[in-house]
Amino acid sequence: MYKLYTFLKYSFVTLWTMFVVAPFLWALSTSFKDFQSVNSKVTYIPWIDYQPSLEGWKVLIKSPAKGGVDIVEPYFNSIFVTCTASIISIILGTLAAYALSRFTFKAGFVRNNDITFFFISQRIMPPIVLSIPFFIFLSTIGLLDSLIGLVVVYIVLLMPIAVWIMVDFFNRVPKELDETALIDGCNPYQAFYKVVLPNSIPGLIVAGMFCIIFGWIDFFFAFILTFTEVQLLPVKVVALNSSVTPWWSLSASALVSVAPLIIVAFIVERYLSKGNLSGALK
Amino acid sequence: MNFKHKFVFLFPGLFVLIGILIFPIIFTIRLSFSGWNSYTPEMNFIGITNYIRLFTDDPRFWESFFRLSFLSVTTVVLQYIIGFSLALMVWRDIKFKRFFRVMFLIPMMTTPVIMTVIWRTFFHESLGPVNDLLGTFGIGPKWLSDPATAKITVIIVEVWQWTPFMFLLLLAGLLSLPKEPFLAAAIDGASAFRKFVFVTFPLMAPISIGAIIIRLIEASKIMDTVFVLTSGGPGTATETSSFYIYIKGLREFQMGYAATLSFTYLVIMIISLTIIAKVLTKLMIKE
Numbered sequence: 001m002y003k004l005y006t007f008l009k010y011s012f013v014t015l016w017t018m019f020v021v022a023p024f025l026w027a028l029s030t031s032f033k034d035f036q037s038v039n040s041k042v043t044y045i046p047w048i049d050y051q052p053s054l055e056g057w058k059v060l061i062k063s064p065a066k067g068g069v070d071i072v073e074p075y076f077n078s079i080f081v082t083c084t085a086s087i088i089s090i091i092l093g094t095l096a097a098y099a100l101s102r103f104t105f106k107a108g109f110v111r112n113n114d115i116t117f118f119f120i121s122q123r124i125m126p127p128i129v130l131s132i133p134f135f136i137f138l139s140t141i142g143l144l145d146s147l148i149g150l151v152v153v154y155i156v157l158l159m160p161i162a163v164w165i166m167v168d169f170f171n172r173v174p175k176e177l178d179e180t181a182l183i184d185g186c187n188p189y190q191a192f193y194k195v196v197l198p199n200s201i202p203g204l205i206v207a208g209m210f211c212i213i214f215g216w217i218d219f220f221f222a223f224i225l226t227f228t229e230v231q232l233l234p235v236k237v238v239a240l241n242s243s244v245t246p247w248w249s250l251s252a253s254a255l256v257s258v259a260p261l262i263i264v265a266f267i268v269e270r271y272l273s274k275g276n277l278s279g280a281l282k
Numbered sequence: 283m284n285f286k287h288k289f290v291f292l293f294p295g296l297f298v299l300i301g302i303l304i305f306p307i308i309f310t311i312r313l314s315f316s317g318w319n320s321y322t323p324e325m326n327f328i329g330i331t332n333y334i335r336l337f338t339d340d341p342r343f344w345e346s347f348f349r350l351s352f353l354s355v356t357t358v359v360l361q362y363i364i365g366f367s368l369a370l371m372v373w374r375d376i377k378f379k380r381f382f383r384v385m386f387l388i389p390m391m392t393t394p395v396i397m398t399v400i401w402r403t404f405f406h407e408s409l410g411p412v413n414d415l416l417g418t419f420g421i422g423p424k425w426l427s428d429p430a431t432a433k434i435t436v437i438i439v440e441v442w443q444w445t446p447f448m449f450l451l452l453l454a455g456l457l458s459l460p461k462e463p464f465l466a467a468a469i470d471g472a473s474a475f476r477k478f479v480f481v482t483f484p485l486m487a488p489i490s491i492g493a494i495i496i497r498l499i500e501a502s503k504i505m506d507t508v509f510v511l512t513s514g515g516p517g518t519a520t521e522t523s524s525f526y527i528y529i530k531g532l533r534e535f536q537m538g539y540a541a542t543l544s545f546t547y548l549v550i551m552i553i554s555l556t557i558i559a560k561v562l563t564k565l566m567i568k569e
Contacts, residue, residue, distance in 0.1 A: 005474070009371050016368060017385045019442065026411055027400045042414035096295030103288035115296070122299065123496075124551060126503050128524040129544040132531045133306035133313070156302050159295060188287040219395040219506045224532060234395045238510055241399045251403070254396045261391040269384045272454060 024255070031056040031252035038247050056248030060256060071253050074236040078216065081147055081232060085154035086211035090204065092155075093119075093162025098192060100163075101170035102178065119163040122156060127220040130156070135224055145229045153221045158211040165210060169203030170196070206271060209264055216261055233257045313541035320535040332542035342518065343526055343543060347550070350522040353433065354501035357440040358448075362494055364441065365448030370482075373456045383453070390446035398510040401439050402426070429519035432512050436520050439507050444500070448493055455489030456482075487566040495559050502551055523547050 029044055037043045037050030046052040059069050099105075100116050134153055135144070143149035173196060181191035197204075222232040231239075237253055317328045336343060372382045389397070404410050405425035413422045425435045463485065467477045505524040508514060514521035514529075527547065531540025 009376065012367065013371055013376070013382050016364070017382065020385055020389055023397060023400045023404055026404055030403060038409060042409060042411055044411065092295035092298055095291045099288050099291035103291070105288070105292070115292070119299065122303070124499050124555060126524050126547060126551065128505065128527045129310065129548050130306050132537060132540055132544060133309040135532070137305060137309070152302060155298065159299055163295070213391055217393040219393065234393050237396050237399055241402070241510065247403055250399060254400050257396050258392040262388055265384050265387040265391050268387055268450065269380060272383065272450070272457065273380060
């Protein structure tokens with residue numbers, strides 16, 4: 001009985017792992033193909049099934065004028081928008097989360113929990129609902145197709161995540177910590193900055209990772225609110241998809257685009273195994 | 283503690299969020315009473331004409347809404363079952379525990395649209411590996427061009443993409459469970475199955491509800507995958523509400539009507555998610 005269970009367990013996790021890696025392996029294999037090996041019949045293993053070529057990877061760094069796809073600029077745009085919006089969201093979100101965790105707010109029927117819910121509930125907002133007014137709004141003030149416009153929109157996407165994770169985290173940081181600091185003569189800001197914050201680094205890292213993930217993977221707002229001046233990575237790759245770009249450079253650019261965040265999976269796992277995530281994600 | 287300090291902490295975030303959101307929401311509501319389209323791009327007032335049109339003369343929106351409900355509920359249920367199984371399996375004693383955990387997390391770190399670009403080649407009906415392998419058994423489903431199969435393809439891709447998030451929330455929950463109930467069960471000699479039914483599952487109920495609701499919220503926004511994978515097609519077989527609003531608003535430029543759709547959609551979303559949250563809480567936490 002126990003042996004059967006172990007066998008099933010290992011088969012299941014192995015199968016799922018294969019399912020997880022299958023599209024990556026396929027893309028990796030495709031990225032080294034040429035016209036012949038994509039279009040004649042389905043091929044898998046380089047050197048055995050087909051002769052690998054580096055063409056798919058070479059075009060990534062060529063400028064469009066020379067027949068390349070140039071994903072370098074979108075890459076930096078994506079990094080800039082994701083990081084800026086994440087940092088702003090984390091700063092504002094952490095401050096708000098600290099207030100919601102430590103002080104009592106009362107305004108009519110509104111209590112702390114309602115304010116927290118207000119922050120988090122912004123995730124319910126379907127992107128399409130915001131995109132039409134943002135489209136008109138940003139075009140009125142001339143920020144359509146600009147990085148700043150995108151950063152503003154991304155703050156709405158990311159701040160709820162920061163508040164969600166940090167409120168839970170601060171709730172688990174003992175209150176005595178700030179109280180001791182206050183008795184020792186700190187004002188509330190010093191207590192927060194010098195005592196609470198250094199003790200919240202794991203929470204900040206988790207919140208930061210989630211902001212970066214959800215900023216990096218967003219496509220819709222970037223797609224609606226930018227056109228030619230500024231292109232983010234997902235928009236660029238999807239644009240390649242609809243044009244006549246061959247599969248090999250499509251696969252290569254897709255792999256390059258998703259690669260950096262895979263490192264985040266390792267960091268998340270590390271925090272998970274150390275037990276730091278448990279409380280932060282409840 | 284001091285009265286005014288708390289506002290210094292709270293207000294920057296709160297006001298930035300309200301400041302960014304208040305305009306779009308008011309604007310959407312106002313826009314929904316106008317006939318803004320590509321012929322008359324102006325904020326006129328046409329009363330509730332748009333709403334009448336939506337409730338009496340637009341089956342396509344309601345179909346897209348039911349399709350969205352079907353897709354999001356199916357994917358979330360699958361994600362919950364698979365995610366919970368995976369989390370239980372790598373919770374304690376298994377070899378290569380950390381390797382499997384990393385593997386199971388990877389898909390959620392990848393950009394859905396970009397992975398969908400790869401999935402499109404993966405499910406390609408004549409040049410993709412899936413049909414090539416299935417071809418040896420003599421079958422070749424039309425993954426993207428048949429209405430029923432296209433839905434399955436969307437579900438497969440969504441499950442691949444977002445099961446990791448469910449897995450992460452549930453595994454983090456499992457790892458934070460107190461040890462005592464398990465010790466007690468072990469002393470009583472409970473079987474693995476009974477341990478799960480009477481100890482693990484009840485302890486995990488609040489976390490499960492949280493995870494399911496978070497995933498439902500995110501799944502209700504399914505759009506990226508559909509956009510790249512099938513563009514809502516074939517026909518309207520995989521068109522979700524967001525995608526339909528997108529077509530009306532930003533392709534046909536019927537801004538006024540799209541705003542009506544958006545606002546109605548948002549209200550329905552808030553109401554139904556609140557009800558689902560309440561019902562789930564009742565169902566899963568007894569006593």
